[in-house]
Amino acid sequence: MLTTETLSTARRDEMIDITRQVAAIVSKDGRRSGIAVIYCPHTTAGITIQENADPDVKHDVLMRLDEVYPWEHPRYRHAEGNTAAHLKAMTVGTSQTVLIEDGRLVLGTWQGIYFCEFDGPRRRNYHVKLL
Numbered sequence: 001m002l003t004t005e006t007l008s009t010a011r012r013d014e015m016i017d018i019t020r021q022v023a024a025i026v027s028k029d030g031r032r033s034g035i036a037v038i039y040c041p042h043t044t045a046g047i048t049i050q051e052n053a054d055p056d057v058k059h060d061v062l063m064r065l066d067e068v069y070p071w072e073h074p075r076y077r078h079a080e081g082n083t084a085a086h087l088k089a090m091t092v093g094t095s096q097t098v099l100i101e102d103g104r105l106v107l108g109t110w111q112g113i114y115f116c117e118f119d120g121p122r123r124r125n126y127h128v129k130l131l
Helices: 019-029 055-068 083-092
Strands: 002-008 014-017 033-039 045-051 095-101 111-117 123-130
Touching: 002 019, 014 055, 019 033, 019 111, 019 123, 045 055, 045 083, 045 095, 055 083, 083 111, 111 123
Parallel strands: none
Antiparallel strands: 002 123, 014 111, 033 095, 033 123, 045 111
């Protein structure tokens, strides 16, 4: 089963917790065991699994990515002016795979699934494929 979800981002860089939405897709499907692949079809956004207990983690991750990949650099050549967003998305990656057992996502106590925006604000999609 493939499900497409849509979300709107509010800032250029942000991490949006989508764990509940993915868990709801798994629950609705009724699958007891398998895997969920969460995929981002955009070149300036990504999917990651990260701590979801302390919001400062999101701040720190985004801050450090901004330091490593500054928005402006004198040697960037990409005409759209969003080279940093492409580099951040490439670093984070486009997908995550999460195990499903007993009808639930197998995540650690502090883990959450995040949609990472690096070129917002935008209206974005992500896909969840259950196998």
